Amino acid sequence: AQSVTxxxxxxxxxxxxxxxxxxxxSSSVPPYLFxxxxxxxxxxxxxxxxxxxxxLVKGINGFEAEFKKSETSFHLTKPSAHMSxxxxxxxxxxxxxxxxxxxxxxxxxxxxxx
Amino acid sequence: GAGVSQSPSNKVTEKGKDVxxxxxxxxxxxxxxxxxxxxxxxxxxxxxxxxxxxxDKSGLPSDRFxxxxxxxxxxxLTIQRTQQEDSAVYLCASSLSQVxxxxxxxxxxxxxxxx
Numbered sequence: 001a002q003s004v005t006x007x008x009x010x011x012x013x014x015x016x017x018x019x020x021x022x023x024x025x026s027s028s029v030p031p032y033l034f035x036x037x038x039x040x041x042x043x044x045x046x047x048x049x050x051x052x053x054x055x056l057v058k059g060i061n062g063f064e065a066e067f068k069k070s071e072t073s074f075h076l077t078k079p080s081a082h083m084s085x086x087x088x089x090x091x092x093x094x095x096x097x098x099x100x101x102x103x104x105x106x107x108x109x110x111x112x113x114x
Numbered sequence: 115g116a117g118v119s120q121s122p123s124n125k126v127t128e129k130g131k132d133v134x135x136x137x138x139x140x141x142x143x144x145x146x147x148x149x150x151x152x153x154x155x156x157x158x159x160x161x162x163x164x165x166x167x168x169x170d171k172s173g174l175p176s177d178r179f180x181x182x183x184x185x186x187x188x189x190x191l192t193i194q195r196t197q198q199e200d201s202a203v204y205l206c207a208s209s210l211s212q213v214x215x216x217x218x219x220x221x222x223x224x225x226x227x228x229x
Contacts, residue, residue: 009154043118043205043220044157090156100147100207100218101170104156 002027002093006105014113019078021108023091026072033074034092034102035065044090050074061085086112118221120206126227127196135191135224139208147218148181148191149205157205163189196228
């Protein structure tokens with residue numbers, strides 16, 4: 001069994017500020033972890049994924065996430081927010097190689113203020 | 115096609131009616147997934163097709179829900195005798211195969227409202 005908790009359904013930051021979106025997971029086996037972004041009226045797209053190896057994962061649009069097994073966390077960060085980063089972000093965990101059967105968190109809506 | 119296409123984009127129906135939602139995956143993608151996304155919640159896996167193998171129906175919430183896919187082409191999700199709790203966005207995604215290395219491409223979704 002696996003689950004995902006995204007802390008904070010809404011996060012607001014100023015343009016240029018650090019973005020931190022929190023994700024904690026539980027999994028009975030070593031997890032595969034994903035972050036997806038959903039822009040208004042668009043489909044989800046993959047930002048980054050952790051499978052094995054390096055625990056700091058870099059993704060598209062300057063985002064990165066660090067897998068911390070001891071904290072069961074996979075928080076998403078970006079050093080400097082852009083207005084275009086405003087979207088909904090979903091963390092997901094899979095306990096198998098089938099990424100499509102991941103368990104998704106409830107999402108965090110990121111607002112970027114000018 | 116260039117992306118995953120879903121239709122209709124919006125569907126309003128009356129309680130008790132049947133609805134069909136369509137997903138046209140990217141050409142060559144053997145894996146196809148359906149999800150339900152209720153307001154304010156994450157995606158719930160419904161069903162998964164991989165090539166000509168038997169589908170994985172483990173996420174279907176009731177026997178009112180069914181889906182078909184012919185080969186590696188279009189899929190339809192059917193909800194019979196719709197209930198108000200079926201109101202949600204239904205998302206489809208496809209990938210080259212089910213392995214994690216292959217990126218899922220999502221459609222924009224079909225928003226279903228049951229009155």
